[in-house]
Amino acid sequence: MNYNIALLKGDGIGPEIVDSAVRVLEEIGKKYGHVFNFTPYLIGGSALDACGVPLPQETVDGCLASDSVLLGAVGGPKWDTLPGNMRPEKALLGIRAAMELFTNLRPAKLYPALKGDCPLREDIVANGFDIMIVRELTGGIYFGERGMREAKYGEEAYDTECYSRMEIERICKVAYETAQKRNKRLVSIDKANVLDSSRLWRKIVHEMESQYPDVTVTDMLVDNAAMQLVRNPAQFDVIVTTNMFGDILSDEASQITGSIGMLPSASLGNTKRGLYEPIHGSAPDIAGKNIANPIATILSAAMMLLYSFDLKAESQAIVNAVDKVLAAGYRTADLAHGAPSLSTTEITDKIIENL
Numbered sequence: 117m118n119y120n121i122a123l124l125k126g127d128g129i130g131p132e133i134v135d136s137a138v139r140v141l142e143e144i145g146k147k148y149g150h151v152f153n154f155t156p157y158l159i160g161g162s163a164l165d166a167c168g169v170p171l172p173q174e175t176v177d178g179c180l181a182s183d184s185v186l187l188g189a190v191g192g193p194k195w196d197t198l199p200g201n202m203r204p205e206k207a208l209l210g211i212r213a214a215m216e217l218f219t220n221l222r223p224a225k226l227y228p229a230l231k232g233d234c235p236l237r238e239d240i241v242a243n244g245f246d247i248m249i250v251r252e253l254t255g256g257i258y259f260g261e262r263g264m265r266e267a268k269y270g271e272e273a274y275d276t277e278c279y280s281r282m283e284i285e286r287i288c289k290v291a292y293e294t295a296q297k298r299n300k301r302l303v304s305i306d307k308a309n310v311l312d313s314s315r316l317w318r319k320i321v322h323e324m325e326s327q328y329p330d331v332t333v334t335d336m337l338v339d340n341a342a343m344q345l346v347r348n349p350a351q352f353d354v355i356v357t358t359n360m361f362g363d364i365l366s367d368e369a370s371q372i373t374g375s376i377g378m379l380p381s382a383s384l385g386n387t388k389r390g391l392y393e394p395i396h397g398s399a400p401d402i403a404g405k406n407i408a409n410p411i412a413t414i415l416s417a418a419m420m421l422l423y424s425f426d427l428k429a430e431s432q433a434i435v436n437a438v439d440k441v442l443a444a445g446y447r448t449a450d451l452a453h454g455a456p457s458l459s460t461t462e463i464t465d466k467i468i469e470n471l
Protein backbone atom coordinates (compact mmCIF):
# COMPACT_ATOMS: atom_id res chain seq x y z
CA MET A 117 0.00 0.00 0.00
CA ASN A 118 0.90 3.65 -0.46
CA TYR A 119 0.60 6.06 2.47
CA ASN A 120 1.12 9.84 2.47
CA ILE A 121 2.51 11.10 5.76
CA ALA A 122 2.84 14.78 6.65
CA LEU A 123 5.97 15.40 8.73
CA LEU A 124 5.93 18.26 11.22
CA LYS A 125 9.47 18.15 12.57
CA GLY A 126 9.16 21.36 14.57
CA ASP A 127 11.92 22.71 16.79
CA GLY A 128 14.74 21.62 19.09
CA ILE A 129 15.21 17.85 18.93
CA GLY A 130 12.11 17.56 16.69
CA PRO A 131 14.01 17.12 13.40
CA GLU A 132 16.41 14.53 14.88
CA ILE A 133 13.72 12.31 16.41
CA VAL A 134 11.36 12.56 13.41
CA ASP A 135 14.25 11.57 11.11
CA SER A 136 14.77 8.47 13.26
CA ALA A 137 11.09 7.51 12.99
CA VAL A 138 11.20 8.06 9.22
CA ARG A 139 14.15 5.67 8.90
CA VAL A 140 12.25 3.03 10.90
CA LEU A 141 9.13 3.47 8.75
CA GLU A 142 11.19 3.22 5.56
CA GLU A 143 12.63 -0.08 6.75
CA ILE A 144 9.12 -1.33 7.62
CA GLY A 145 8.04 -0.29 4.12
CA LYS A 146 10.86 -2.35 2.56
CA LYS A 147 10.16 -5.40 4.73
CA TYR A 148 6.38 -5.44 4.33
CA GLY A 149 5.99 -3.98 0.84
CA HIS A 150 4.53 -0.55 1.62
CA VAL A 151 5.47 2.85 0.29
CA PHE A 152 5.47 5.73 2.77
CA ASN A 153 5.64 9.14 1.09
CA PHE A 154 6.83 11.85 3.48
CA THR A 155 6.11 15.54 2.97
CA PRO A 156 7.62 17.98 5.49
CA TYR A 157 5.72 21.09 6.63
CA LEU A 158 6.75 23.89 8.96
CA ILE A 159 5.31 24.26 12.45
CA GLY A 160 6.20 26.10 15.66
CA GLY A 161 9.29 28.27 15.98
CA SER A 162 10.74 27.19 12.64
CA ALA A 163 7.49 28.30 10.96
CA LEU A 164 7.60 31.61 12.85
CA ASP A 165 11.14 32.22 11.61
CA ALA A 166 10.30 31.34 8.01
CA CYS A 167 6.78 32.78 7.59
CA GLY A 168 5.96 34.83 10.69
CA VAL A 169 3.21 32.51 12.02
CA PRO A 170 3.50 29.30 14.09
CA LEU A 171 0.98 27.39 11.96
CA PRO A 172 1.05 28.37 8.26
CA GLN A 173 -2.07 27.60 6.22
CA GLU A 174 0.08 25.45 3.93
CA THR A 175 0.85 23.19 6.92
CA VAL A 176 -2.84 22.85 7.81
CA ASP A 177 -3.75 22.10 4.18
CA GLY A 178 -0.91 19.58 3.88
CA CYS A 179 -1.98 17.75 7.04
CA LEU A 180 -5.61 17.63 5.93
CA ALA A 181 -4.55 16.26 2.54
CA SER A 182 -2.36 13.54 4.09
CA ASP A 183 -3.24 10.06 5.32
CA SER A 184 -1.67 10.82 8.69
CA VAL A 185 0.64 13.23 10.50
CA LEU A 186 3.84 12.68 12.49
CA LEU A 187 4.94 15.54 14.74
CA GLY A 188 8.23 16.04 16.60
CA ALA A 189 7.91 18.90 19.09
CA VAL A 190 7.70 22.67 19.07
CA GLY A 191 9.01 25.55 21.12
CA GLY A 192 12.25 26.88 22.55
CA PRO A 193 13.78 29.83 24.41
CA LYS A 194 14.13 31.87 21.20
CA TRP A 195 10.33 32.25 20.97
CA ASP A 196 9.48 32.28 24.72
CA THR A 197 8.90 36.02 24.93
CA LEU A 198 6.37 36.22 22.08
CA PRO A 199 2.73 36.97 22.97
CA GLY A 200 0.46 33.95 23.61
CA ASN A 201 -1.16 33.73 20.17
CA MET A 202 2.24 33.86 18.45
CA ARG A 203 3.87 31.19 20.63
CA PRO A 204 5.00 27.99 18.87
CA GLU A 205 2.82 25.94 21.24
CA LYS A 206 -0.27 27.72 19.89
CA ALA A 207 0.29 25.76 16.67
CA LEU A 208 -0.41 22.50 18.53
CA LEU A 209 -3.90 23.60 19.55
CA GLY A 210 -4.42 24.99 16.03
CA ILE A 211 -3.52 21.80 14.20
CA ARG A 212 -5.54 19.61 16.62
CA ALA A 213 -8.56 21.85 16.08
CA ALA A 214 -8.11 21.96 12.28
CA MET A 215 -7.92 18.16 12.17
CA GLU A 216 -10.90 17.86 14.58
CA LEU A 217 -9.02 15.53 16.90
CA PHE A 218 -11.20 14.86 19.93
CA THR A 219 -9.40 11.81 21.31
CA ASN A 220 -5.97 11.64 22.86
CA LEU A 221 -4.51 8.17 23.40
CA ARG A 222 -1.65 8.19 25.88
CA PRO A 223 -0.09 4.84 26.70
CA ALA A 224 1.99 4.61 29.88
CA LYS A 225 3.99 1.42 29.90
CA LEU A 226 6.73 0.36 32.26
CA TYR A 227 9.30 -1.59 30.26
CA PRO A 228 10.73 -4.50 32.29
CA ALA A 229 14.22 -3.38 31.27
CA LEU A 230 13.56 0.11 32.69
CA LYS A 231 12.10 -0.83 36.08
CA GLY A 232 15.08 0.84 37.74
CA ASP A 233 13.98 4.20 36.31
CA CYS A 234 10.52 3.98 37.87
CA PRO A 235 10.23 6.19 40.96
CA LEU A 236 7.80 3.71 42.61
CA ARG A 237 8.89 1.01 45.08
CA GLU A 238 10.09 -2.23 43.48
CA ASP A 239 7.30 -4.38 44.99
CA ILE A 240 4.63 -2.03 43.56
CA VAL A 241 5.88 -2.44 39.99
CA ALA A 242 7.10 -6.02 40.26
CA ASN A 243 4.82 -7.05 37.37
CA GLY A 244 5.22 -3.81 35.40
CA PHE A 245 2.19 -1.96 34.08
CA ASP A 246 0.72 -1.08 30.71
CA ILE A 247 -2.00 1.56 30.81
CA MET A 248 -3.83 3.28 27.94
CA ILE A 249 -5.37 6.62 28.87
CA VAL A 250 -8.17 7.78 26.55
CA ARG A 251 -8.51 11.51 27.16
CA GLU A 252 -11.24 13.71 25.70
CA LEU A 253 -9.38 16.49 23.91
CA THR A 254 -11.70 19.19 22.61
CA GLY A 255 -14.35 19.68 25.31
CA GLY A 256 -14.71 20.34 29.01
CA ILE A 257 -13.35 23.20 31.07
CA TYR A 258 -10.52 24.11 28.64
CA PHE A 259 -13.12 25.05 26.04
CA GLY A 260 -16.13 26.02 28.22
CA GLU A 261 -17.49 29.47 28.89
CA ARG A 262 -15.04 31.60 30.83
CA GLY A 263 -14.61 35.13 31.93
CA MET A 264 -13.83 37.78 34.52
CA ARG A 265 -16.42 39.69 36.50
CA GLU A 266 -16.89 41.90 39.51
CA ALA A 267 -18.56 39.96 42.31
CA LYS A 268 -19.27 40.26 46.02
CA TYR A 269 -15.58 40.11 46.99
CA GLY A 270 -14.26 42.05 43.99
CA GLU A 271 -12.55 40.64 40.90
CA GLU A 272 -13.55 37.07 40.06
CA ALA A 273 -12.62 34.64 37.27
CA TYR A 274 -14.52 31.56 36.16
CA ASP A 275 -14.20 28.60 33.78
CA THR A 276 -16.97 26.15 32.99
CA GLU A 277 -16.86 22.37 32.72
CA CYS A 278 -19.49 21.42 30.15
CA TYR A 279 -19.96 18.15 28.27
CA SER A 280 -22.65 17.27 25.77
CA ARG A 281 -24.07 13.79 25.24
CA MET A 282 -22.48 13.73 21.76
CA GLU A 283 -19.02 14.52 23.14
CA ILE A 284 -19.28 11.88 25.87
CA GLU A 285 -20.67 9.19 23.58
CA ARG A 286 -17.98 9.59 20.93
CA ILE A 287 -15.07 9.44 23.38
CA CYS A 288 -16.63 6.48 25.25
CA LYS A 289 -17.02 4.63 21.94
CA VAL A 290 -13.27 5.02 21.34
CA ALA A 291 -12.57 3.88 24.91
CA TYR A 292 -14.78 0.80 24.74
CA GLU A 293 -13.30 -0.17 21.37
CA THR A 294 -9.78 0.37 22.71
CA ALA A 295 -10.58 -1.86 25.70
CA GLN A 296 -11.91 -4.52 23.32
CA LYS A 297 -8.53 -4.55 21.56
CA ARG A 298 -6.65 -4.88 24.87
CA ASN A 299 -7.51 -6.61 28.16
CA LYS A 300 -11.20 -5.59 28.11
CA ARG A 301 -11.06 -3.66 31.38
CA LEU A 302 -12.20 -0.04 31.28
CA VAL A 303 -12.11 2.41 34.18
CA SER A 304 -14.07 5.64 33.70
CA ILE A 305 -12.74 8.46 35.84
CA ASP A 306 -14.96 11.34 36.92
CA LYS A 307 -15.98 13.46 39.89
CA ALA A 308 -19.61 12.37 39.96
CA ASN A 309 -19.92 12.95 43.72
CA VAL A 310 -19.70 16.70 43.05
CA LEU A 311 -20.10 17.62 39.37
CA ASP A 312 -23.25 17.42 37.24
CA SER A 313 -21.11 17.10 34.11
CA SER A 314 -19.53 13.99 35.67
CA ARG A 315 -22.94 12.56 36.55
CA LEU A 316 -23.99 12.82 32.90
CA TRP A 317 -20.61 11.33 31.90
CA ARG A 318 -21.13 8.36 34.24
CA LYS A 319 -24.74 7.82 33.12
CA ILE A 320 -23.72 7.66 29.45
CA VAL A 321 -20.74 5.37 30.15
CA HIS A 322 -23.20 2.86 31.62
CA GLU A 323 -25.89 3.36 28.99
CA MET A 324 -23.30 2.22 26.43
CA GLU A 325 -22.16 -0.77 28.50
CA SER A 326 -24.59 -3.22 26.88
CA GLN A 327 -23.10 -2.55 23.41
CA TYR A 328 -19.76 -3.90 24.65
CA PRO A 329 -20.65 -7.01 26.71
CA ASP A 330 -17.05 -8.25 26.59
CA VAL A 331 -15.75 -5.14 28.38
CA THR A 332 -15.90 -4.76 32.17
CA VAL A 333 -16.38 -1.11 33.05
CA THR A 334 -15.99 0.43 36.50
CA ASP A 335 -16.12 4.00 37.78
CA MET A 336 -13.50 5.74 39.86
CA LEU A 337 -13.44 9.23 41.32
CA VAL A 338 -10.54 11.30 40.05
CA ASP A 339 -9.03 11.91 43.50
CA ASN A 340 -8.98 8.17 44.16
CA ALA A 341 -7.57 7.54 40.67
CA ALA A 342 -4.64 9.87 41.36
CA MET A 343 -3.85 7.76 44.45
CA GLN A 344 -4.44 4.39 42.79
CA LEU A 345 -2.04 5.24 39.95
CA VAL A 346 0.86 5.34 42.39
CA ARG A 347 -0.49 2.70 44.81
CA ASN A 348 -1.17 -0.04 42.25
CA PRO A 349 -0.80 1.08 38.61
CA ALA A 350 -1.07 -2.51 37.33
CA GLN A 351 -4.78 -2.55 38.20
CA PHE A 352 -5.47 -0.31 35.16
CA ASP A 353 -5.82 -1.37 31.55
CA VAL A 354 -7.80 1.34 29.72
CA ILE A 355 -8.81 4.60 31.40
CA VAL A 356 -11.32 7.02 29.88
CA THR A 357 -11.71 10.52 31.24
CA THR A 358 -12.36 14.17 30.57
CA ASN A 359 -9.97 16.70 29.09
CA MET A 360 -8.67 18.19 32.34
CA PHE A 361 -8.62 14.99 34.41
CA GLY A 362 -6.87 13.27 31.49
CA ASP A 363 -4.32 16.05 31.19
CA ILE A 364 -3.32 15.66 34.82
CA LEU A 365 -3.56 11.88 35.15
CA SER A 366 -1.67 11.18 31.91
CA ASP A 367 1.24 13.29 33.13
CA GLU A 368 1.18 11.44 36.47
CA ALA A 369 1.13 8.11 34.61
CA SER A 370 4.01 9.16 32.37
CA GLN A 371 6.14 10.12 35.36
CA ILE A 372 5.78 6.70 36.99
CA THR A 373 7.27 5.09 33.89
CA GLY A 374 10.37 7.12 34.74
CA SER A 375 11.27 7.89 31.14
CA ILE A 376 9.84 10.87 29.30
CA GLY A 377 11.75 9.97 26.13
CA MET A 378 9.84 6.69 25.77
CA LEU A 379 6.19 7.69 25.65
CA PRO A 380 4.23 8.14 22.42
CA SER A 381 0.75 9.54 21.88
CA ALA A 382 -1.97 9.60 19.27
CA SER A 383 -4.69 12.18 18.68
CA LEU A 384 -7.64 10.94 16.68
CA GLY A 385 -10.91 12.23 15.28
CA ASN A 386 -13.73 10.72 13.26
CA THR A 387 -11.50 9.72 10.34
CA LYS A 388 -8.50 7.40 10.19
CA ARG A 389 -6.19 10.40 9.91
CA GLY A 390 -4.42 11.06 13.21
CA LEU A 391 -1.68 13.19 14.70
CA TYR A 392 1.09 11.17 16.31
CA GLU A 393 3.72 12.71 18.56
CA PRO A 394 5.96 11.99 21.54
CA ILE A 395 4.64 13.36 24.84
CA HIS A 396 7.85 15.25 25.58
CA GLY A 397 8.78 18.72 24.38
CA SER A 398 11.50 20.02 22.10
CA ALA A 399 14.29 19.57 24.71
CA PRO A 400 16.27 22.64 23.59
CA ASP A 401 18.98 21.80 26.14
CA ILE A 402 20.08 18.78 24.09
CA ALA A 403 19.00 19.84 20.57
CA GLY A 404 21.46 19.30 17.73
CA LYS A 405 23.72 16.99 19.76
CA ASN A 406 22.44 13.67 18.38
CA ILE A 407 21.79 12.43 21.94
CA ALA A 408 17.97 12.69 22.17
CA ASN A 409 16.01 9.51 22.78
CA PRO A 410 14.01 8.89 19.58
CA ILE A 411 11.97 5.98 20.98
CA ALA A 412 8.84 7.98 21.89
CA THR A 413 8.66 9.23 18.30
CA ILE A 414 9.41 5.80 16.85
CA LEU A 415 6.61 4.34 19.02
CA SER A 416 4.35 7.18 17.87
CA ALA A 417 5.00 5.99 14.31
CA ALA A 418 4.08 2.46 15.47
CA MET A 419 0.79 3.84 16.82
CA MET A 420 0.18 5.48 13.43
CA LEU A 421 0.61 2.13 11.67
CA LEU A 422 -1.92 0.57 14.05
CA TYR A 423 -4.58 3.27 14.40
CA SER A 424 -4.44 5.06 11.04
CA PHE A 425 -3.35 2.28 8.67
CA ASP A 426 -4.53 -0.92 10.44
CA LEU A 427 -1.04 -2.41 9.97
CA LYS A 428 -1.00 -4.51 13.12
CA ALA A 429 1.96 -6.78 12.35
CA GLU A 430 4.09 -3.86 11.16
CA SER A 431 3.25 -1.84 14.27
CA GLN A 432 4.00 -4.76 16.57
CA ALA A 433 7.32 -5.34 14.79
CA ILE A 434 8.44 -1.85 15.86
CA VAL A 435 7.26 -2.36 19.44
CA ASN A 436 9.06 -5.72 19.61
CA ALA A 437 12.25 -4.23 18.18
CA VAL A 438 12.24 -1.49 20.84
CA ASP A 439 11.66 -4.14 23.55
CA LYS A 440 14.59 -6.19 22.25
CA VAL A 441 16.96 -3.24 22.06
CA LEU A 442 16.15 -2.19 25.63
CA ALA A 443 16.35 -5.77 26.92
CA ALA A 444 19.81 -6.05 25.33
CA GLY A 445 20.86 -3.10 27.51
CA TYR A 446 21.16 -0.37 24.87
CA ARG A 447 20.30 3.09 26.20
CA THR A 448 20.38 6.71 25.11
CA ALA A 449 21.96 9.18 27.56
CA ASP A 450 18.67 10.04 29.30
CA LEU A 451 18.35 6.42 30.49
CA ALA A 452 22.03 5.52 30.91
CA HIS A 453 22.67 7.23 34.27
CA GLY A 454 26.18 8.20 33.26
CA ALA A 455 27.08 4.79 31.81
CA PRO A 456 28.15 4.60 28.16
CA SER A 457 25.21 5.34 25.88
CA LEU A 458 24.18 5.31 22.24
CA SER A 459 23.48 8.38 20.13
CA THR A 460 20.09 9.07 18.54
CA THR A 461 21.25 7.59 15.24
CA GLU A 462 22.96 4.60 16.86
CA ILE A 463 19.90 3.50 18.85
CA THR A 464 17.81 3.97 15.71
CA ASP A 465 20.24 1.67 13.86
CA LYS A 466 19.81 -0.95 16.63
CA ILE A 467 16.01 -0.75 16.39
CA ILE A 468 16.16 -1.11 12.61
CA GLU A 469 18.47 -4.15 12.96
CA ASN A 470 15.87 -5.77 15.23
CA LEU A 471 12.83 -5.18 13.07
Ligand code: NAD
Pocket residue numbers: 129188189190191192193205208376377393394395396397398399400401402407408409410412450
Ligand atom coordinates in the same frame (compact mmCIF):
# COMPACT_ATOMS: atom_id res chain seq x y z
P1 NAD B 1 10.89 18.91 27.47
O1 NAD B 1 10.03 17.71 27.44
O2 NAD B 1 11.29 19.46 26.17
O3 NAD B 1 12.21 18.60 28.31
C1 NAD B 1 12.20 18.23 29.68
C2 NAD B 1 13.50 17.49 30.01
O4 NAD B 1 13.45 16.19 29.44
C3 NAD B 1 14.75 18.16 29.44
O5 NAD B 1 15.83 17.98 30.32
C4 NAD B 1 15.01 17.40 28.16
O6 NAD B 1 16.37 17.37 27.76
C5 NAD B 1 14.51 16.01 28.52
N1 NAD B 1 13.97 15.31 27.34
C6 NAD B 1 12.78 15.53 26.73
N2 NAD B 1 12.64 14.73 25.68
C7 NAD B 1 13.76 13.98 25.62
C8 NAD B 1 14.22 12.97 24.73
N3 NAD B 1 13.48 12.55 23.68
N4 NAD B 1 15.43 12.42 24.96
C9 NAD B 1 16.17 12.81 25.99
N5 NAD B 1 15.80 13.76 26.87
C10 NAD B 1 14.59 14.34 26.68
O7 NAD B 1 10.11 19.99 28.33
P2 NAD B 1 10.48 21.52 28.65
O8 NAD B 1 11.94 21.65 28.87
O9 NAD B 1 9.54 21.92 29.71
O10 NAD B 1 10.08 22.32 27.34
C11 NAD B 1 10.99 22.67 26.29
C12 NAD B 1 10.21 23.30 25.16
O11 NAD B 1 9.30 22.32 24.61
C13 NAD B 1 9.33 24.47 25.60
O12 NAD B 1 9.39 25.46 24.61
C14 NAD B 1 7.95 23.87 25.71
O13 NAD B 1 6.94 24.82 25.55
C15 NAD B 1 7.99 22.88 24.58
N6 NAD B 1 7.04 21.76 24.71
C16 NAD B 1 6.52 21.29 23.54
C17 NAD B 1 5.66 20.21 23.57
C18 NAD B 1 5.16 19.68 22.27
O14 NAD B 1 5.66 20.05 21.22
N7 NAD B 1 4.18 18.79 22.27
C19 NAD B 1 5.36 19.57 24.78
C20 NAD B 1 5.94 20.06 25.96
C21 NAD B 1 6.80 21.16 25.90
